[in-house]
Amino acid sequence: MHQVKLAENTYYLGYNDRRTHLFENIWPIPHGVSYNSYLIVDEKIALVDTVERQFIDDYLDQIEAIIGDRPVDYLIINHMEPDHSGAIKAIKTKYPEVTLVGNKKTFGFVESFYFKPENTLEVHDGATLELGEVKLQFQMIPMVHWPETMVTYDETNKILFSGDAFGSYGTLDGGVFDDEINLDFYEVEIMRYFTNIVGKYCPHTQRAIKKLAPLDIKMIAATHGPIWRTDLDWVLSRYNKWSTYDTDPGVIVVYGSMYGNTQKMAEVIARQLSERGIKDIRVYDASKTHSSYIINDIFKYKGFIVGSCAYNNAMFPNVQTLITTIEHMGIKDHYLGVFGNYAWNGGGVKNLMKFAENIKWDLVHDPIEEKGALKKDKFEQCIDLANAMADKLLQA
Ligand SMILES: Cc1cc2nc3c(=O)[nH]c(=O)nc-3n(C[C@H](O)[C@H](O)[C@H](O)COP(=O)(O)O)c2cc1C
Ligand SMILES: [Fe+2]
């Protein structure tokens, strides 16, 4: 195996997962995902996070190939989600004297998932640990995206081991460092990783970005995706934009439709938005496109127009799934439009309006609900809704 180094004695030990279809068994990863662990070989030897359990055997072999008979002295646990903690038990078994390094929340999780840890070093905000040449510092960044989340900063080499923060979907296909890769490949994948996994915790992410700003960071080594050493601003500016809900003047039109009546309304709205000069319009069928992608575009564009046919007194189930996710994530600062279709006594629009009340976005127009085929009156209302949305976006 190639040995890939971040610094003289700091090794990248990562694995590419091209087999898993759904990350966290929810989010599609057609381009896979990487799990990055790091090994620092100094007077003392430290691992920073581990890997997903399917890679344990090779992981242990690779560590041994680098350190030979020496033991791992410290296992630093920045984050306990099993995609990174998966090999903790294996490390403990192979290196029984290893000291687990975490904060006051970490070790409870270790006990819940794996075993009751005995050999531990509890660190607090700003605490340091000297390995020899390398001096490490710990910073707590709770809820980005778990309660125990912290980062480890190598003061000597100025490397931030950032855990999931600044991570990305997408495997590392040969290239590991940002300057080895055409980053266009990660443009969508890094945003989807952020919006899908961390998107609920934007305020916490903002707090973390501000907290880490004083550190002199020359390299960001996250647990997923590329290692940033040349264009740190590429990733930092994006995380900053997304976590402040800073959107562009485009519109997502999403609909749930069985027989095409609701879809027809969506097409009318989209065309009118275009007539008004809106260039970024994305129309999605909620039954076809996974909410992973739709959520991503909601973080990208300020306008959101949602339509649903009525379905057993409720909204269409696949629209409901998306709506529940948006509410759960508490996404802020959008313009909203609502439309739908029914035949008996409704259910789609009625429930979408409950969402509108809860999410408190700026409703640009009264909801529109057609009965069956789209007729002149509701057609004109669809035009009005699109115009109202365009007005808002163009005046901004
Ligand atoms: C399984 C099923 C459940 C439905 N439930 C309702 C309902 O609860 N209330 C209602 O007004 N219409 C209900 N409808 C009628 C549809 O909402 C109506 O036909 C609408 O025009 C469908 O829009 P679409 O063409 O976009 O699928 C239901 C239809 C189906 C097939
Ligand atoms: Fe995680």
Ligand SMILES: [Fe+2]
């Ligand atoms: Fe992760």
